[in-house]
Amino acid sequence: MATDNPYRDLPSVDSLLADERVRALSAEYSGDTVIALVREELDSRRAAIAKGGDAPPVNLIVDAIGDRARASLRTTLRPAINATGVIIHTNLGRAPLSEEALAAMTNVARGYSTLEYDLAVGARGTRHAHVEAQICRLTGAEAAIAVNNNAAAVLLALSALAAGREVVISRSQLVEIGGGFRIPDVMKQSGCRLAEVGTTNRTYLRDYEAAIGDETAALMRVHSSNFRVVGFTASVGLDELAALASKRGVGLIDDLGSGCLLDTTQFGLPKEPTPRESLAAGADVALFSGDKLLGGPQAGIVAGTRAAVDKLRRHPLARALRMDKASLAALAATLSHYLKGEAVDKIPVWRMISSPADEIAPRAHAWAYTTGGAVRDGRSLIGGGSLPEEGLPTKLLAISGTDGASVEALARRLRDHETPVIARIEDETLLLDPRTVHPDEDGIVVTALRAALADAR
Numbered sequence: 448m449a450t451d452n453p454y455r456d457l458p459s460v461d462s463l464l465a466d467e468r469v470r471a472l473s474a475e476y477s478g479d480t481v482i483a484l485v486r487e488e489l490d491s492r493r494a495a496i497a498k499g500g501d502a503p504p505v506n507l508i509v510d511a512i513g514d515r516a517r518a519s520l521r522t523t524l525r526p527a528i529n530a531t532g533v534i535i536h537t538n539l540g541r542a543p544l545s546e547e548a549l550a551a552m553t554n555v556a557r558g559y560s561t562l563e564y565d566l567a568v569g570a571r572g573t574r575h576a577h578v579e580a581q582i583c584r585l586t587g588a589e590a591a592i593a594v595n596n597n598a599a600a601v602l603l604a605l606s607a608l609a610a611g612r613e614v615v616i617s618r619s620q621l622v623e624i625g626g627g628f629r630i631p632d633v634m635k636q637s638g639c640r641l642a643e644v645g646t647t648n649r650t651y652l653r654d655y656e657a658a659i660g661d662e663t664a665a666l667m668r669v670h671s672s673n674f675r676v677v678g679f680t681a682s683v684g685l686d687e688l689a690a691l692a693s694k695r696g697v698g699l700i701d702d703l704g705s706g707c708l709l710d711t712t713q714f715g716l717p718k719e720p721t722p723r724e725s726l727a728a729g730a731d732v733a734l735f736s737g738d739k740l741l742g743g744p745q746a747g748i749v750a751g752t753r754a755a756v757d758k759l760r761r762h763p764l765a766r767a768l769r770m771d772k773a774s775l776a777a778l779a780a781t782l783s784h785y786l787k788g789e790a791v792d793k794i795p796v797w798r799m800i801s802s803p804a805d806e807i808a809p810r811a812h813a814w815a816y817t818t819g820g821a822v823r824d825g826r827s828l829i830g831g832g833s834l835p836e837e838g839l840p841t842k843l844l845a846i847s848g849t850d851g852a853s854v855e856a857l858a859r860r861l862r863d864h865e866t867p868v869i870a871r872i873e874d875e876t877l878l879l880d881p882r883t884v885h886p887d888e889d890g891i892v893v894t895a896l897r898a899a900l901a902d903a904r
C-alpha cells in the first residue's frame with residue numbers, strides 16, 4: 448500500500464477524525480481540542496518524514512493522538528513532599544501556608560469580596576488597605592504597601608524613589624539573589640544609576656560619604672541573604688548609613704530579603720535582621736519577601752515612611768506589580784498570626800524551625816523500621832537565601848544503594864511516586880529529613896520508599 452511519497456501515506460485529518468478511537472476523545476475534550484491534537488500529530492509525523500522517516504501505520508498515529516490528549520490534561524504543577532530538609536525550598540514552592548491562610552484564600556476566591564470596596568462609604572476603596580495597618584503594627588512603619596514579590600518591591604522602590612538619579616551601594620552588595628535576579632540589573636531597569644563604592648570585601652563610611660553628590664537620590668543596603676563574606680572584611684552598619692543619609696539629605700533603602708518578624712536566636716539560629724530594626728535605625732523603606740521567613744504567600748512588602756510609601760503607591764508600576772486577592776487574603780491571615788502571638792504554632796515555616804530534634808527522631812526511626820536504612824545525625828537548612836550557613840540539628844533516614852540500584856535510581860523512583868517525594872543525595876547516600884515533611888504525610892513517604900526499594904530488587 449505504501450507509495451513512494453511517504454507524505455501521501457499519512458491519513459487525512461478527516462479520516463482520523465472519523466476514527467472510532469479519535470471520536471471517543473470527544474467525550475473528554477472539546478471538538479476544537481481534538482482537531483488541534485490531530486493536526487499537531489500529523490505535523491510532527493510530516494516533520495519526521497522530512498528527516499527521512501516513513502509514514503507509520505494509522506493505528507500508531509491514533510495511539511499517539513491519545514497520548515497527546517492525556518499529556519495535555521496532565522497538570523505539571525502539583526503537590527510534592529519535601530524530604531530534603533530545606534525548609535524554604537524555592538524550587539518546591541517556598542513557604543507552605545497556615546490553615547487559616549488557606550481558608551482566607553478560598554473564602555475570597557469563591558465569590559466576590561471587598562478587594563477594592565470600602566464598605567463604610569459604599570464606594571471604591573483600595574486593595575492596599577487590607578494589610579497596611581498590620582504591617583505597620585508589626586514593623587513600626589508609618590505606612591506600607593505589598594506587591595507581587597520582593598523583586599517587584601525592589602524595582603518599585605528604586606523606580607519611585609530614585610529614577611534618573613544615583614543610588615550608592617557597596618560593591619559587596621551587588622549580588623545575584625538567584626534565578627538570574629541581579630541587583631545591578633534591577634537598578635538599571637528602574638532607570639536609576641548605580642554608584643558603586645568600596646571593594647568586594649571592605650567598604651567604609653568614608654566611601655559612601657565621598658560618593659554622595661548632587662545626583663544622589665539614596666543609599667541602598669542589600670542584606671547578604673544567600674552568602675557570607677568572611678575573613679578580612681569591613682562593612683558599614685545601617686545606623687551609620689542612616690545618620691549619613693539624613694545628614695546629607697538623601698534616602699536610605701534597605702532590602703532585607705527574608706522579612707523575619709521573630710527573633711531567630713531563640714531557635715539556636717544566628718540573628719536575622721528584622722524590618723523593625725531597619726526602620727528604627729532610620730531606613731526610609733525596608734523591603735522583604737512574603738514567602739521566606741515570614742511564612743506567607745508570595746509577596747513583596749515595603750514598610751517605611753508615609754512620604755516614601757506614598758511615592759511608591761502613586762507610581763504607575765504599582766498597578767503592574769500589585770498582588771492578587773487570594774494572595775492578599777493569605778498575607779493578611781499570616782500577619783494576624785504574628786499579631787496574635789501564635790506564629791510559631793500556626794505558621795508551618797516556624798513550626799518546622801522550632802521542632803526539636805527529639806520530636807523528629809521518633810519519626811525517622813519509624814520510617815527506618817518499615818523501610819530499612821539507618822538513622823543518623825544531620826542538619827536541616829533554612830533555605831530561600833535565609834541564614835545560608837546555618838542548620839538545625841536533625842535526624843535523617845539514610846539509605847545506601849542496594850545491589851543493582853543506585854541511589855540516583857531510588858531518588859528517581861521516589862520522584863515518580865503518585866505524590867512525588869523529593870529527597871537529597873550526599874556521598875552516594877539517599878537522605879530524607881522528617882523536619883520538612885508534614886507528619887500527616889509520613890505514610891506516603893513510607894509507601895513511596897517501600898515501592899521504590901521493592902522496584903530496585
Ligand SMILES: *Cc1c(COP(=O)(O)O)cnc(C)c1O
Nearest residue numbers: 596597598624672703704736832
Ligand atoms: C529573596 C530576595 C529577593 C527577591 O525576593 P522574591 O520575593 O523572591 O522576589 C530580593 N532581595 C534579597 C536580598 C533577597 O534575599
